Amino acid sequence: MGFIAPHLPLLDLIFIGTGYALSQAIVFRAGTFSVATSGFAALGAYCVAILVVKQGVHPAVAVGLGTLLGLFSGLLLSMPLARLRGVYQAIASLAFVEILVALILYFEVLTGGPLGFHNIPRLVNTWTLFFAMTATMLLLIVLGQGGIGRAFDAMRQDPTVAASLGVNPTRYHVLSFSLSGAIAGLFGGLDALRNFSLTAEQFGFSILIATLSAVVLGGRRYVFGPLIGTAILVLLPEIFRPLAQYRQAVYGLLLVVVMAYLPFGVYDTIVMKLHNRRLARAGMLPAKAGS
Amino acid sequence: MIAQQVLNGLVLGGVYALFALGFTLIFGIHRIMNMAHGAVFMAGAFIGLFTVRAGLPIWFALPVAMAGAGLISILVEVVAFKPLRKLALADAELASIISSIGAGLIILSIGQYVSKTETMRFPFGTVPVEAIQVLGLRVTMLQLLMLGVAMLMVALLAYYLYRTARGRQIRAVAGNYRAAQLLGVNPNAIFYQTFFLSGALAGAAGVMVGLAFNAVQFLMGEPFLLKAFVAIILGGLGSVPGALIGGLVLGLLQSLSAAYLPALLVDAVIFLFLFVILMVRPDGLFVQSVPESATKRV
Amino acid sequence: MSSLVLKGVGKRFGGLQAVAPFDMEIARGKITGLIGPNGAGKTTVVNLITGVYKLSEGRILFGDVDLTEAPRHEVARAGLARTYQTIRLLPDATVVANVMIGMYRHQRTSLLAQLFGLPSSRAETARFRDEVFRLLDRFGMTRYADYPAGALSYGDQRRVEMMRALALKPEVLLLDEPVAGINDVEAAKLGKIFRSLATDGDGMAVLLIEHNMRFVTNLCDYVYVLDGGQLISQGSAEQVVSDPVVIKAYLGEHEDA
Numbered sequence: 119m120g121f122i123a124p125h126l127p128l129l130d131l132i133f134i135g136t137g138y139a140l141s142q143a144i145v146f147r148a149g150t151f152s153v154a155t156s157g158f159a160a161l162g163a164y165c166v167a168i169l170v171v172k173q174g175v176h177p178a179v180a181v182g183l184g185t186l187l188g189l190f191s192g193l194l195l196s197m198p199l200a201r202l203r204g205v206y207q208a209i210a211s212l213a214f215v216e217i218l219v220a221l222i223l224y225f226e227v228l229t230g231g232p233l234g235f236h237n238i239p240r241l242v243n244t245w246t247l248f249f250a251m252t253a254t255m256l257l258l259i260v261l262g263q264g265g266i267g268r269a270f271d272a273m274r275q276d277p278t279v280a281a282s283l284g285v286n287p288t289r290y291h292v293l294s295f296s297l298s299g300a301i302a303g304l305f306g307g308l309d310a311l312r313n314f315s316l317t318a319e320q321f322g323f324s325i326l327i328a329t330l331s332a333v334v335l336g337g338r339r340y341v342f343g344p345l346i347g348t349a350i351l352v353l354l355p356e357i358f359r360p361l362a363q364y365r366q367a368v369y370g371l372l373l374v375v376v377m378a379y380l381p382f383g384v385y386d387t388i389v390m391k392l393h394n395r396r397l398a399r400a401g402m403l404p405a406k407a408g409s
Numbered sequence: 410m411i412a413q414q415v416l417n418g419l420v421l422g423g424v425y426a427l428f429a430l431g432f433t434l435i436f437g438i439h440r441i442m443n444m445a446h447g448a449v450f451m452a453g454a455f456i457g458l459f460t461v462r463a464g465l466p467i468w469f470a471l472p473v474a475m476a477g478a479g480l481i482s483i484l485v486e487v488v489a490f491k492p493l494r495k496l497a498l499a500d501a502e503l504a505s506i507i508s509s510i511g512a513g514l515i516i517l518s519i520g521q522y523v524s525k526t527e528t529m530r531f532p533f534g535t536v537p538v539e540a541i542q543v544l545g546l547r548v549t550m551l552q553l554l555m556l557g558v559a560m561l562m563v564a565l566l567a568y569y570l571y572r573t574a575r576g577r578q579i580r581a582v583a584g585n586y587r588a589a590q591l592l593g594v595n596p597n598a599i600f601y602q603t604f605f606l607s608g609a610l611a612g613a614a615g616v617m618v619g620l621a622f623n624a625v626q627f628l629m630g631e632p633f634l635l636k637a638f639v640a641i642i643l644g645g646l647g648s649v650p651g652a653l654i655g656g657l658v659l660g661l662l663q664s665l666s667a668a669y670l671p672a673l674l675v676d677a678v679i680f681l682f683l684f685v686i687l688m689v690r691p692d693g694l695f696v697q698s699v700p701e702s703a704t705k706r707v
Numbered sequence: 708m709s710s711l712v713l714k715g716v717g718k719r720f721g722g723l724q725a726v727a728p729f730d731m732e733i734a735r736g737k738i739t740g741l742i743g744p745n746g747a748g749k750t751t752v753v754n755l756i757t758g759v760y761k762l763s764e765g766r767i768l769f770g771d772v773d774l775t776e777a778p779r780h781e782v783a784r785a786g787l788a789r790t791y792q793t794i795r796l797l798p799d800a801t802v803v804a805n806v807m808i809g810m811y812r813h814q815r816t817s818l819l820a821q822l823f824g825l826p827s828s829r830a831e832t833a834r835f836r837d838e839v840f841r842l843l844d845r846f847g848m849t850r851y852a853d854y855p856a857g858a859l860s861y862g863d864q865r866r867v868e869m870m871r872a873l874a875l876k877p878e879v880l881l882l883d884e885p886v887a888g889i890n891d892v893e894a895a896k897l898g899k900i901f902r903s904l905a906t907d908g909d910g911m912a913v914l915l916i917e918h919n920m921r922f923v924t925n926l927c928d929y930v931y932v933l934d935g936g937q938l939i940s941q942g943s944a945e946q947v948v949s950d951p952v953v954i955k956a957y958l959g960e961h962e963d964a
Binding site: 151198202205206209210212213214216220221232323327330364365367369370372373377378379382 | 442488489492493496500501502503504505506507508510511512513514515517518519521522631635638642646671673674676677680681683684687688691
Binding site: 257260261263264265266268269271272275276278279280281282283284285286287293397 | 791795799811812814818823871
C-alpha cells in the first residue's frame, strides 16, 4: 500500500478521465460528432458543489441529481444537434461548452466566478472513483452487446440502411446524448467532490481536447479504448518527469506520433490485429482483406 | 460613441478575416480542420516581434513573419496531415484533428520556451503613434495599417486563386486528388502552396493582433481560433468572400458587445451567435460547392 | 393479407418530373416486375415507397395503413424491406452482425432492459442469433458467419444483403436489381428463393426490379414498364415483352439486350 499511496492522485485522474472519455465515446459510437462532454461535466460538477456546500445536501443525493442534470442537458442538446452533420455538430457542441463556461464565469454569486468555487469537502476517494468507472464500463459493455449497441453501430456506419431496417434515428440520437450527459454529469459531480475546488476553466477547451484525445488515442470501438487512452495521457507525462517543463510538447508529440502510426487508437489496433491474425489462421481471410 | 466602436470592430474584423481565410482555405480545398492554425498565428506574432526587436522595421518584419508562419504551416502539414492522407476521409477526419492539435501543442511549447511564459510586447514606436481625423473619428496609424494589410492580403489571395493558373488548379482540386492527379496536378504541390498561404495569412493576423493588443503571448492562439469559428461558419466553410464578411461581422460583434456588455458576457454572446448561426444557416452565407452540406438530408 | 398499392404516385425534383403519376399494385403471393431502361425512374419509385424521397403527388397504401408520409424507419416497421442496387453492407462487421440488424423490427424488450442487459434482453439477443443462423443455413452461408462482410465475394455479399432483408420478416420485399452481375446459375438459385418467398406460407408481396429479361419473364407474374419516368406498359411478362412500345423503348436506347 505504501507503494501505491503517492500515486493515488494519478489513479484518481485516470478513473475520472476514463469516465469523461466514456461519455465522449458513446456519442461517437452512435455516429455523432459531438464534444459536449465537458459541458455536461461542468453542469454536474457545479450542481453537486452548490448542493453539497451551500445547501447541505447529502453527497450521494447530490451526485444523483448531478447525473440527472447531465442526462437532461444531453437530451435537450441532442435536438438542435440532430439537424447537423459531422464537423458542424462538433462546432455546435463546442459553442455549447464555451457558452456554458462563460456563463459559469459570469454568475459569480452562484459559482464563484473567475475566482472559483472553493472549500469543497473531499467526500470521494479513489475506491469510489474506481467503482464508478468500472460500473460505467460494465454498463456500456452490456449495452454494446444488445439491441442498443446494434442500433448505434448501424446508425454510425450507414444511417440510411439503419433507417430502412427500422432503426428510428431520432430515438437513438437522443438516447446516445442522454447517456453521454448522464455519464459526464456523474463524473463531473464526483470530480467536484475530489479536488476541493472547481474553476470554470477546468471544463473548457483543454479538458475537451484531453477527453477527445483520450478516446482517439485509445480507440473508439471498444469500451477499454477510453481507459487505455486516458491512462496513456495521464501516465506518460509522469514518466517523462525530467522533461516536465516541456509537458505540452511531449503531449503534442504523443498525439502526432500515435495518430501517424495507430490512427485507429492503441487498443482498437491491437484488437484488430489479433482478430485478423485469428481469421487468417483459420484460413478465413482472402487476399483482399486487411485495412 | 458607437461610430468609434464600429471602426474598432471593422479593424478587428479585418484581422479575424485574415485568420479565417487561412483556415477556410485549408478546409475548402482539403476538407481538413487545421487545429494548429492558432499556434501558427502565435508563431507569426513571435517571429514578427523578434524581427522588430532585432532592429528591423515593421514593413520588413511583417513579410518575414508571414513567410516564417507559412513555412511552419507546411511543417505542420508534413508532420500531422501527410501520414493520414492514405486513410479514407471518414477515418482520417478525427485522427487528423487530433494530430493537428498535437502539432499545435508542440508549437505552443516552443513559444512557451522562447518567451519564458511571459507576455512580450512590441517595442514602443514600432508603428508610429500618430492618428488622423476621418469623419470626426480618431483613426490611428496602427488601425490604418491593420485595415490596409487585411485588404491587401484579401485582394492578393483573391487574385491568386481566381486569376492565376496555379490558383485555378488549387481551386479545381478541392478535395478530389485522384481527379487532380489525372489532370497532371501534383497534389503535394497543392498541399505545400495552400498550407503556406494559410500560414502566411495566420502569421499576418498574428503580427497585427500582437500590435493591436500590445501583447504577444504563447497562449494567444486558442481563444482567437475558437472565436474565429464564428467567422468561418458564418461565411461558409471554404468560402473566400465568406471569410471576409464573416470576419468583419465577428469583429463588429465583439467590439460592440465589449463596449455595451459586461466583459464576462462577451464570450457568451459570441458563442451564442455561433450556435444560432448553426441552427439557422449552418452552411453559411456563401454556400460553396461543398459536396456535403451541414444538414442531414430529409 | 394486403397488397402494397400506389395510387397516382409521382415525383418532381424542382422542375424535373422524375416519375409521372402512375398506379401500381404489388400483390401478396405474387412477384411483380418493374423494368425499364436505365434512368427510367425505377429506383426512384423504390425510394418513394421506402420513404427516402417525399412524394410530390399520390398516395401509398398498405392495407389500411397510409405510408405516404411515413419516415423510413416507420416504413420498415410496417413490414417493408428492400435491397439496394449497390451493396450496402457494413464491411467491417461480421456477416452475423450484418444480418442481425435486420432483426431490429422484432425487438420487443424495453430500452431499460437492453441498457442493463436484463435477462429478457439477453434471451432476445440469443433468439435473434438463432434466427440469423437459420437464415445462414438456408442460404448455405453458415461457414461465413464470422467473416467480415467486406471480405466476401460479390455474389456472397449480395446474399448477405438478401438475408438481412429477410431477417426483417417483411410482408413486402423490394428487390433492386438483385442479380446484377451474377451468373445465370446463381441467379436461378436466387430466383427459386424469391418464388418460394412469394408463395410459401402467408406469401410476401415481392417487387423485382431487373434488367435481366430472361430472369424477369421466368419469374414475374405481372410486369410494369417505365421509360423516362412514364409508365409505358403493364401486363403479364409475355404481353409486355412483345409490346412494340416496350421493344422500342429498349432498342431505341441500347443495341445490346
